[in-house]
Amino acid sequence: MENDRYAKELEVAVRVVHVACALCRRVQEKLFSNDSDHVLSKDDDSPVTVAEDFSVQATVSWLLSSTFGVENVSIVAEEDIQTISKDDSANLLAAVVNTVNESLALASNYGLQSPESTLGNSEVLEAIRRCNSTGGLRGRHWILDPVDGTLGFVRGDQYAVALALIEDGNALLGVLGCPNYPLKAESLNYNYQHHHETMSESSSLVCDTSEKGCILYARKGSGEAWLQPLISRDKVLEWPNYAQLIRVSSVDDPALATLCEPVERANSNHSFTAGLAHSVGLRKQPLRVHSMVKYAAIARGDAEIFMKFARSGYKEKIWDHAAGVVIVEEAGGVVTDAGGRPLDFSKGMYLECLDRGIIACSGITLHEKLIAAVYASWDSSNL
Ligand SMILES: Nc1ncnc2c1ncn2[C@@H]1O[C@H](COP(=O)(O)O)[C@@H](OP(=O)(O)O)[C@H]1O
Numbered sequence: 001m002e003n004d005r006y007a008k009e010l011e012v013a014v015r016v017v018h019v020a021c022a023l024c025r026r027v028q029e030k031l032f033s034n035d036s037d038h039v040l041s042k043d044d045d046s047p048v049t050v051a052e053d054f055s056v057q058a059t060v061s062w063l064l065s066s067t068f069g070v071e072n073v074s075i076v077a078e079e080d081i082q083t084i085s086k087d088d089s090a091n092l093l094a095a096v097v098n099t100v101n102e103s104l105a106l107a108s109n110y111g112l113q114s115p116e117s118t119l120g121n122s123e124v125l126e127a128i129r130r131c132n133s134t135g136g137l138r139g140r141h142w143i144l145d146p147v148d149g150t151l152g153f154v155r156g157d158q159y160a161v162a163l164a165l166i167e168d169g170n171a172l173l174g175v176l177g178c179p180n181y182p183l184k185a186e187s188l189n190y191n192y193q194h195h196h197e198t199m200s201e202s203s204s205l206v207c208d209t210s211e212k213g214c215i216l217y218a219r220k221g222s223g224e225a226w227l228q229p230l231i232s233r234d235k236v237l238e239w240p241n242y243a244q245l246i247r248v249s250s251v252d253d254p255a256l257a258t259l260c261e262p263v264e265r266a267n268s269n270h271s272f273t274a275g276l277a278h279s280v281g282l283r284k285q286p287l288r289v290h291s292m293v294k295y296a297a298i299a300r301g302d303a304e305i306f307m308k309f310a311r312s313g314y315k316e317k318i319w320d321h322a323a324g325v326v327i328v329e330e331a332g333g334v335v336t337d338a339g340g341r342p343l344d345f346s347k348g349m350y351l352e353c354l355d356r357g358i359i360a361c362s363g364i365t366l367h368e369k370l371i372a373a374v375y376a377s378w379d380s381s382n383l
């Protein structure tokens with residue numbers, strides 16, 4: 001039956017992302033706990049972040065391969081094997097192997113297979129290496145961003161685990177794990193200064209995980225997007241785990257709409273988007289959020305617009321968008337490039353044909369206004 005197609009893949013993907021989010025939460029709790037040996041680094045390439053990325057990637061790769069069979073699984077993912085297989089990376093590899101084993105031991109709590117015995121270095125490296133697909137127009141590929149929004153992760157703020165399935169170039173399934181997504185939309189706004197002032201006493205920011213954390217997911221063409229809460233440590237996932245339907249906001253008046261955009265100025269031109277916002281009549285301050293949680297905010301109805309205009313020459317990666325696009329579209333939203341065309345996931349690792357930037361909206365009215373505003377202002381924008 002058409003409706004049953006990809007049902008198993010979607011359920012497995014959601015369970016796998018639960019395991020990955022639990023891993024991330026454990027690492028973040030250690031990072032921010034008062035008795036932690038770790039020194040928190042504000043860099044997004046700190047050893048902790050790198051270990052975290054590899055650990056999630058190995059865990060997801062191992063679980064997908066053990067469920068569907070190694071020969072059936074092709075994965076396109078952010079981290080490549082070079083960094084971790086260097087001679088001077090023994091400590092990094094040891095940390096990753098440890099974290100992966102800890103997390104796979106709990107996989108059975110999530111209805112997935114745990115390994116019969118602890119994985120060794122070579123098995124973990126092999127799981128990471130297997131994520132070396134480049135995707136493309138033919139075949140079925142899983143697209144993974146193990147930790148999207150690494151800066152958000154080290155700051156104890158928003159980050160996401162993103163897993164999508166593309167087949168013959170079409171994004172069919174999207175799963176977004178958002179371990180720090182707060183219940184109240186207002187708390188999404190990133191406030192760097194506040195963050196630093198409260199950093200020392202802010203273990204509550206990440207350690208009180210009971211009121212935040214969810215997984216969003218959707219199957220292309222179903223017209224439905226779903227949300228499940230993350231489950232607490234040591235609990236067993238009972239499918240469908242309180243899944244609830246989510247829907248985009250019905251606000252189409254620009255004066256009432258909220259714009260979401262990257263926190264980092266380096267990743268998107270804030271003054272250009274401010275100009276667009278002004279010209280279509282947006283009044284509210286933009287909500288600056290790390291990672292694909294911005295797509296989640298649109299799908300959940302907590303914001304109406306997400307825009308990203310990277311510097312010219314930057315090539316957007318498919319793993320930064322595929323899962324979010326499926327979820328927003330199935331929740332009722334619209335996602336295109338700045339020329340109004342759908343994002344094309346068929347060209348390999350990059351969104352090769354992307355026209356200028358990305359515009360995701362809760363509805364067509366806001367979307368058309370923004371596309372028209374880009375058209376009117378681009379030539380004078382110096383971008
Ligand atoms: N100069 C740049 N311009 C645009 N995007 C960039 C960028 N450098 C990195 N990125 C991407 O932007 C993502 C973060 O998005 P955001 O700024 O919306 O939080 C990064 O994901 P990672 O954190 O997984 O590396 C990275 O892929």
Ligand SMILES: [Mg+2]
Pocket residue numbers: 145147148149319320
């Ligand atoms: Mg990313």
